[in-house]
Amino acid sequence: MKKTPLPIPRISLLWLLVAQVLVILPHLFHLPVWIGGLWLVCATWRIQVFRQRTNYPGGLTKAFMLIAAAAGVYASRGSLMGLDAGVALLVSTFLLKLVELKTRRDALVLVFLGFFTVLTSYLFDDGLPAALYSLLPVTALLAALIGLQQSGLSDKPWPTLRLAGSLLLQAVPLMLVLFVLFPRLGPLWSVPMPGTGGSRGLAESMTPGDIAELSQSSALAFRASFAGPIPPRRDLYWRALTFEQFDGRRWSQLDEMTRSRPDWRPEGPSLSYSIVMQASGQPWLFALDTATTDLEHTRQMGDFRLQRRRPVDQSLLYSVTSWPQARREVQGSPRLDVALQLPDHGNPRARQWAAELKARHGGDPQGLVDDLLGHFAREEYYYTLKPPLAGEDTVDHFLFDTRRGFCAHYAGAMTFVLRAAGIPARVVAGYQGGEVNPAGNYVQVNQFDAHAWVEYWLPGHGWISADPTFQVAPTRIEQGLQQALPAEDTFLADAPLSPLRYRHVEWLNQLRLSWDNLNYTWQRKVLGYQGAEQLKLLESWFGNVDPARIGMILLACLGLLFGGLALVLLKPWKRPHDPLLRQYRRFERLLARQGVRRGAGEGPLAFAERAALALPGQAAEIRAFAQRFAHQRYADAAADPAALRRLLGRLRRQLPWRPWWRTGNASAGVRGG
Amino acid sequence: MSSRLFASRRERWLAKRIPPARQVRLDQRRIFILPTREGLLFGVALLVMLLAAINYQNSLAYGLTFLLLSLGLITILHTWRNLAGLQLAAGEAPPVFAGEQACFRVRLQSSGRAHSGIALGWPPAALQRLDVAADGSGEVELFLPAGQRGWLRAPRLRVESRFPLGLLVAWSWVDLDLAALVYPRPVSGELPPAGGVGEDDDEPGSAAQRSGVDDFQGLRPWQSGDSRRRLHWKAWSRGQGLLVKDFTELHSHDLWLDFDSLGGDREARLSLLCHWVVHLTAHGQPFGLRLPGVSRPPALGGAQRDLCLRDLALFGLPAAAQGRQP
Numbered sequence: 001m002k003k004t005p006l007p008i009p010r011i012s013l014l015w016l017l018v019a020q021v022l023v024i025l026p027h028l029f030h031l032p033v034w035i036g037g038l039w040l041v042c043a044t045w046r047i048q049v050f051r052q053r054t055n056y057p058g059g060l061t062k063a064f065m066l067i068a069a070a071a072g073v074y075a076s077r078g079s080l081m082g083l084d085a086g087v088a089l090l091v092s093t094f095l096l097k098l099v100e101l102k103t104r105r106d107a108l109v110l111v112f113l114g115f116f117t118v119l120t121s122y123l124f125d126d127g128l129p130a131a132l133y134s135l136l137p138v139t140a141l142l143a144a145l146i147g148l149q150q151s152g153l154s155d156k157p158w159p160t161l162r163l164a165g166s167l168l169l170q171a172v173p174l175m176l177v178l179f180v181l182f183p184r185l186g187p188l189w190s191v192p193m194p195g196t197g198g199s200r201g202l203a204e205s206m207t208p209g210d211i212a213e214l215s216q217s218s219a220l221a222f223r224a225s226f227a228g229p230i231p232p233r234r235d236l237y238w239r240a241l242t243f244e245q246f247d248g249r250r251w252s253q254l255d256e257m258t259r260s261r262p263d264w265r266p267e268g269p270s271l272s273y274s275i276v277m278q279a280s281g282q283p284w285l286f287a288l289d290t291a292t293t294d295l296e297h298t299r300q301m302g303d304f305r306l307q308r309r310r311p312v313d314q315s316l317l318y319s320v321t322s323w324p325q326a327r328r329e330v331q332g333s334p335r336l337d338v339a340l341q342l343p344d345h346g347n348p349r350a351r352q353w354a355a356e357l358k359a360r361h362g363g364d365p366q367g368l369v370d371d372l373l374g375h376f377a378r379e380e381y382y383y384t385l386k387p388p389l390a391g392e393d394t395v396d397h398f399l400f401d402t403r404r405g406f407c408a409h410y411a412g413a414m415t416f417v418l419r420a421a422g423i424p425a426r427v428v429a430g431y432q433g434g435e436v437n438p439a440g441n442y443v444q445v446n447q448f449d450a451h452a453w454v455e456y457w458l459p460g461h462g463w464i465s466a467d468p469t470f471q472v473a474p475t476r477i478e479q480g481l482q483q484a485l486p487a488e489d490t491f492l493a494d495a496p497l498s499p500l501r502y503r504h505v506e507w508l509n510q511l512r513l514s515w516d517n518l519n520y521t522w523q524r525k526v527l528g529y530q531g532a533e534q535l536k537l538l539e540s541w542f543g544n545v546d547p548a549r550i551g552m553i554l555l556a557c558l559g560l561l562f563g564g565l566a567l568v569l570l571k572p573w574k575r576p577h578d579p580l581l582r583q584y585r586r587f588e589r590l591l592a593r594q595g596v597r598r599g600a601g602e603g604p605l606a607f608a609e610r611a612a613l614a615l616p617g618q619a620a621e622i623r624a625f626a627q628r629f630a631h632q633r634y635a636d637a638a639a640d641p642a643a644l645r646r647l648l649g650r651l652r653r654q655l656p657w658r659p660w661w662r663t664g665n666a667s668a669g670v671r672g673g
Numbered sequence: 674m675s676s677r678l679f680a681s682r683r684e685r686w687l688a689k690r691i692p693p694a695r696q697v698r699l700d701q702r703r704i705f706i707l708p709t710r711e712g713l714l715f716g717v718a719l720l721v722m723l724l725a726a727i728n729y730q731n732s733l734a735y736g737l738t739f740l741l742l743s744l745g746l747i748t749i750l751h752t753w754r755n756l757a758g759l760q761l762a763a764g765e766a767p768p769v770f771a772g773e774q775a776c777f778r779v780r781l782q783s784s785g786r787a788h789s790g791i792a793l794g795w796p797p798a799a800l801q802r803l804d805v806a807a808d809g810s811g812e813v814e815l816f817l818p819a820g821q822r823g824w825l826r827a828p829r830l831r832v833e834s835r836f837p838l839g840l841l842v843a844w845s846w847v848d849l850d851l852a853a854l855v856y857p858r859p860v861s862g863e864l865p866p867a868g869g870v871g872e873d874d875d876e877p878g879s880a881a882q883r884s885g886v887d888d889f890q891g892l893r894p895w896q897s898g899d900s901r902r903r904l905h906w907k908a909w910s911r912g913q914g915l916l917v918k919d920f921t922e923l924h925s926h927d928l929w930l931d932f933d934s935l936g937g938d939r940e941a942r943l944s945l946l947c948h949w950v951v952h953l954t955a956h957g958q959p960f961g962l963r964l965p966g967v968s969r970p971p972a973l974g975g976a977q978r979d980l981c982l983r984d985l986a987l988f989g990l991p992a993a994a995q996g997r998q999p
Contacts, residue, residue, distance in 0.1 A: 138737070167837065179732075190730060314729070
């Protein structure tokens, strides 16, 4: 027998419309603008269909709309592959499905598509506010699901919403158990990641302008929590990558540097800390020198940086152990000649100055370096984010003419001179410093903390770091960028509303730090709860963690919670009560308040007669109730508690109001009479 | 063959688990629960979401997947609870003629909690839906085609609920011992003259006239089935209520509907007799009924009509089928 498809109740359609808005709202930040227009068209069309002003689209129209949406995605994303385009397609389908929403089955598909669309929004923003917000569309989708049921409750929006909310609340304990105990697997296959609008932060090559641009960004780069006390700010040089290649204008990295493993020996005390970095779109991680990590698919590269096999497309939590005093490549390295490369010509003054320095210091390269650093400290150099435009020979121009620049200028120039003087050297790019958050005891590093410094190699010592910027602007290193530029007012000049600009306002700063701490905790405890972190937590709770045991614990916890919820919901200890008897008890209480109490063993009719005599004004109502009750209870008439309730209400209105605390006196009076 | 075997075994199992009763309270022994097709689709959606969560290593995606999974799990409790504690009681089922729809009333009574979206009926026919408020009750009328005369025993009644999310269905098969008496299908036709009714007896006027010449017995209160022609309008206008002029027909004029005097097969005869019982009662004509083994002396009124129709309905059926009282 073929069933006719069930139509969609009006209320459910309304819920679906609301849910759709809530679902696509967070997507509007990264989807093409026309998606909003598409939603308007679809919603209007569906409402007009509902008002019977127009018809459902035909097959041809539907096909056309689908193709148009796909073409729109292709036009705005340049592809139909990839996560961005995929999500745009998903959202388009989700919207178009609304127009052809006819049967309950369609509505169901729409609801499930909605859940999936909410899930994809997490791939673009998984912050705490986004997570909390997503409860709204989920609740609305649930309400739509309830609205699809044919029941009187579904027609009322508030009870529906309340039911949806209470279902969600009841699901939370089970969800937490599953979240904590469900084993986290590695990715089963590789999936397209969200394009974050190009990579953020440091890039594979550097001109001074790049760093200047970064220093205008208040975006978060990463946060680091130390096991012990946080080292002083001036020691926080977070390495990201190194630049070996100079073409006269631009420093860039050399691919072969990244391949081989370097030779180094841990020495001195070590530092343990964990870092949660934001998505950067680049494979390298941030760490203090010299770092090791046990993160999967990650290793130390030839220039001591940490690099992951895949780019960091989502925020990433990893633990690092660093040996700041480690000795690196003391025996030299076959790649040292790379650290001496210079363009064939250009910057003659710098080369000449290097020759002079080399002549002066002869066989004492360390003396040469000290002299060079001292030069920056002694002479009139200025630290500024607004250097004059560079000429043809950028190094010459900076070193001898303008003498104004920021870290990239100083590091680039120093490396150039060292190489010209025959000392292997390279530019290290990364971040310097960071803001200590006292609320959470961690260091927060923003993009404007981006920094470049120098690393040079001496025989018998290995690689040594040096920071020419420190000679020029020690406040930049010891306090931060904002403090180093008090007069310039260039700090975050493009973002007048950034709370980072208002660090001097005490309460605002407190608020910002607390909020940041909350976000960091969220990132570490919730978003970072993956493979290794889960193992660590479960080991601390249950000792050894073999899968079978965790599975048993998971099932036991689920069973316990489910049983507990069943007890609360079903209340098996509560005897099924008799609705008739309940009304009769109310009747008795009502009369008792007037001083008439049923004697033990007194039948309902006899009692009613006595009560009618005691309360002659209400005799008719008393008898009516008692007779109806006896009729329903003993004479096999259909039980109808609602009728009894009505009769009882009538009686109550007839009776004089008497508060319960005065019933004692009244009863004495009646009995006396 | 095997499906029939299965059906009968299932029937026996159900009869043991949920024995027939006029009143049934749904409890854990009587409620079954399974996912619906929508629920399976939901499961597939969850699987896809879990795959996305694993591949993207996204904690929030895991969270949402687990939240929805937990929701599916606790819906088991809610769907089950929505049916548990509901009391079903058989209401009356008025007799019908064969070929009509028999109507069974079923009363639903809550015992403390509200029951939403309860559906009752006999699949594959569409189920009737209603809500029962907390401490409230409701009544549904269910219809079954009445094919043959005799007792129409309703099959086991399916009670189900998919509330709140439609992902699961909780159901029960209850036997409320619902039965309706089905009279033979009335078929008009001629009665042979031997029956004592004139050839033109179809004409109501003659019947009324004849009864007019019978002895006037007195007045008695009106009861349903009495002819309006016999109403004592004068008494009514005096405010004495509806009275009917009662006549006793002389024995020689008694009208007997006699099974043996008719031709045709048994069912055709019963149908004809059925028609005449209805017709004569409607026209205020007293009659007697003679069936092999049964004889109803002539009388008039609703009671006579019901007795005779019952005789006709159950005539010749096995005793087991007759013994059933409504």
